Amino acid sequence: MSLRNPASHPRTNQTISIGTFIFESGEELGNVELAYERYGPTNAPVILVCHALTGNQLAVGSRDERGWWAGLIGEDCPIDTNRYQVITFNVLGGCHGSTGPASINPDTGKPYRQTFPKVTIRDMVHAQYEALNRLGITHVHAVAGGSLGGMQTYEWGLLYPDFMDKLFILAATPYLSDYGIAFNHIGARAIKSDPHFRNGDYHSNEDLRGFEIARMTGMVTYRSSTLFEKRFDRSYHADTSYEIQSYLDYQGDKIKERFDANSYLYLLEAMNNHDIGRGRNGWAQAAKQYKAEVHTFSFEHDLLYPEALIQPFSATCEKGEHHHIHTDYGHDGFLVEFDRWGKWVAEQLI
Structure with a gap:
């Protein structure tokens, strides 16, 4: 089936309000917004992409501003936008359109700055889940992300285990090491x-x-x-x-x-606070709770997220599979050299 009709390939870059949001800390904010990019056929299966620390919602981007995963995502790319639509949110607490420390506190008329509520990875996921519901999306084919985005992907599979079919976790460990x-x-x-x-x-x-x-x-x-x-x-x-x-x-x-x-x-x-085992009797017990397929990727020379901490997690999952990528790029390997590892993503998406 061809989905190349340009009319069915819109690109959206806007914000959506999720109303009042209650953080894990118990604090709450009203009229929380998330900025997002949506690309691909609107009738196609959804892939949710989660960004890294200094990333943003522009995973695909435009001709004038290529996204940070352009080349992995796009027409005839490993994440093929002829087959899938891709949605990426700027995280809660971010600074590219989503509500965060730089946002204006309506009670004071000034930026929240350090008065903004503490944000956890689980808060980020809960906020995105609410945003997807408001977009009318109740199930996604896959969730994928690297580094901070990988941390979110870990939590997606535990907080909403029936929401997706597959998880792709790149350059991220089940907890952040010392x-x-x-x-x-x-x-x-x-x-x-x-x-x-x-x-x-x-x-x-x-x-x-x-x-x-x-x-x-x-x-x-x-x-x-x-x-x-x-x-x-x-x-x-x-x-x-x-x-x-x-x-x-x-x-x-x-x-x-x-x-x-x-x-x-x-x-x-x-x-720092990322740990899938928090409140779940440790990471090994948490790993047994995943229902979706779990595909993990580690990258040679990654100082922060080594294979030694990722592969045992994948092996513990009921439907886990691990790939180790040989590269000189280290942690940043998940942002480059898509020809080295993109084929595994493409094959496992089907």
């Missing part, structure tokens, strides 16, 4: 120690040098030493610094242009 928490702590400490942070009441991201350091720290963990050596090879930039130093400086500058520091802190804390 090693991962350690790097998140360094980043958060750098931001909070910046004198311009002012307990979250900063005038502008541009003032926050600590935010730059937090991003640099993250970038070092996202890719492998092998890749850095191949790419930079101790080369100089304009005879003033090494290329790797200029690269990190650039990444530090760019994050301030496209992400809110308070939101970054909230999402780091949500990642």
